[in-house]
Amino acid sequence: MTDNLKKTPLNEWHRNAGANMADFGGFDMPLWYDSGVKNEHIAVLKSAGMFDTSHMDCIRVQGKDAPALLDFCFTRQTRDLLSGRCVYGAFLDDQGYCIDDAIVYKFSELRFMVCVNAGMGAMVTRHLTLHSGGKSIEIINLSEQLAKLDVQGKNALKIVSGLIRDKEDIFGKMPYFSFKGDLDPDAPNGVKLMDGTPVIVSRSGYTGEFGFEIFISPDKVEKLWCDLLDAGAPYGLMPCGLGARDSLRAGACLPLSHQDIGNFPFINHPWEFALPFKAGTRQFTKTFLGAESLINLEQPSFTYAFAGDSLRKVGPGHASRVLTAQGQDIGRVLTCATDMGIFWHEDRIVSINTPNLPPDVKIKGLACGFVMVNQPLDMGTRLTLAEGKRKIGVRLVADIRPDRTARLAIKNFQ
Incomplete structure (x- = not known):
């Protein structure tokens, strides 16, 4: 029942827009609109898409021992992170199991904000x-005290910058995983919308493509959403x-918390950059x-990324098994989705954004x-993923969608 689910400030907008809604992390969230998942996916790769991410939780951590x-x-x-930068990592328990992954934002030497997944703030x-x-x-x-939306795709800067005061100063130099602004209206280095609303603009996101995450007061987010549209x-x-x-x-x-990472050791996976290994060793630089x-x-x-032979997929979970060429069952499927741009x-x-792609190459997903x-x-x-009688062939890969735009210099999008 949706009455038992939490709602973001944009819930009524989603429902009025005809979104297909479902329970995600205890929130009533849009799965897709009339445009459909494929078109929404392709829009982000070719131009821009916008996501309601107000189900995410935030925590303020400040003080001399923070x-x-x-x-x-x-x-x-x-500790050594520069102010105005943010970093991805994880909170673990004493067994090394992942409680939740998160992004930590450093506002000053003694003031931080932690953005965690839906329902994980408490x-x-x-x-x-x-x-x-x-x-x-x-x-x-800070759960329910902040709202957030993401604008992702190569045209995100053109769309977002038109709503921001002093856009040349804000976006002139903005590296990947940096942010500007403060929700304190009196902050000396604040970022404000044209109407004076304070926001935090972070050059980050969960798509692998260039874009921004914008934090704002919940009572202001619907106007910003509509203005951005x-x-x-x-x-x-x-x-x-x-x-x-x-x-x-x-x-x-990129992993989904509590599915690709969770109640098992946070190691031997594609996200080991989130662990502080000493260069060339399996030891850590800190306790x-x-x-x-x-x-x-x-x-x-051991967790590995894979790509299939076609767009056919199986469901994730323990019921979907990983089989060797000899038919040996060696594990389970954590995530199986279809990237329509590769x-x-x-x-x-190759991807939609691969340079000099021959015109006869058809991107089917x-x-x-x-x-x-x-x-x-x-x-x-080579492996086989099996869900009952359904089987698909896949191979292990070091990376999946090439030519992603997230890390490109901002000057490429001005």
């Missing part, structure tokens, strides 16, 4: 409080649901919660995602 607490509880180094707040040891730290769960109309900006968000993030080789357990695993598992060409994956297996495997290994 850097030490985050460095112990979070897998990434935050849990991560408790986790941080438990390990704070009564030190000089203020930990405040108007500004994006000449560029074909399309509202997108969680279906396209899932297929885009899978093709970008953090769960580190010892990760180093001393007795029965390790295809095999001359034994490599490929199944892709992640498997967890009980043994190390080489890249290129």
Whole structure:
């Protein structure tokens, strides 16, 4: 029943727009609109799409002991992070299992914001409080006090910048995983919309493509959403649901918390950049919660990205098994989605955005995602994914959708 689900401030807009709604993380969220998942996915790759991400939770962590607490509880180094930068990592328990992945934003030497997944604000707040040891730290769960939307795709800058004051100063230099602004209207380096509303604009996202995440007061988000749709109309900006968000993030080789990472050791996976390994070793550069357990695993598992031979897919979960060429069952499917913007060409994956793509190459889409297996495997290994009688052929790959735009310099989009 939707009456038992939480709602974002944009819920009424989604329903009036005819969105197909479903329960996601306890929220009534749009899966897709009349345009359909395929068109929403392609819109982000070719131009721009916009997502309601107000189901995400945020936590403020500040005080003189805040850097030490985050460095112990979070897998990434935050103490040396520059103000105005953000970083992806995970909160682990003492077994090295992932409680939740997150992005930490550094506003100043002693003030941080942590963005976690839907419904995880209270849990991560408790986790941080438990390990704070009564030190000089203020930990405040900001759940439902912030709204967020994402504009993703190569035309995101053209769409967003028209609604921002002093856009030349704000967007003149903005590296990947940096942010500007503050929700405090009196902040000295604030970012404001044309009507004076304070926002935080982060050059990040969950699609692998260039774009922004925008934090704003919940009572202001619907106006911003509608203003962005108007500004994006000449560029074909399309509202997108969680279906396209899932297929885009899978093709970008990004994990879904509590599915690809979760109640199992946070290691031996495509996201080991989120662990502080010493260069060329399997040792860590710092002490953090769960580190010892990760180093001393007795029965390790291994997570790999894969791409299918076609767009046919299987369902994720324990019922979908991973089989070797000899038919041996070695694991399970974590994610299996269809990235409609990729295809095999001359034994490599190409995408809609691959430069100099021959005109006769037809991008038909490929199944892709992640498997967890009980043994190390080489890249290129052929496997079969089986869900009952349904079987698809896949191969392990180091990356999935090539020529993603997220990391390109902002000057490429001005």
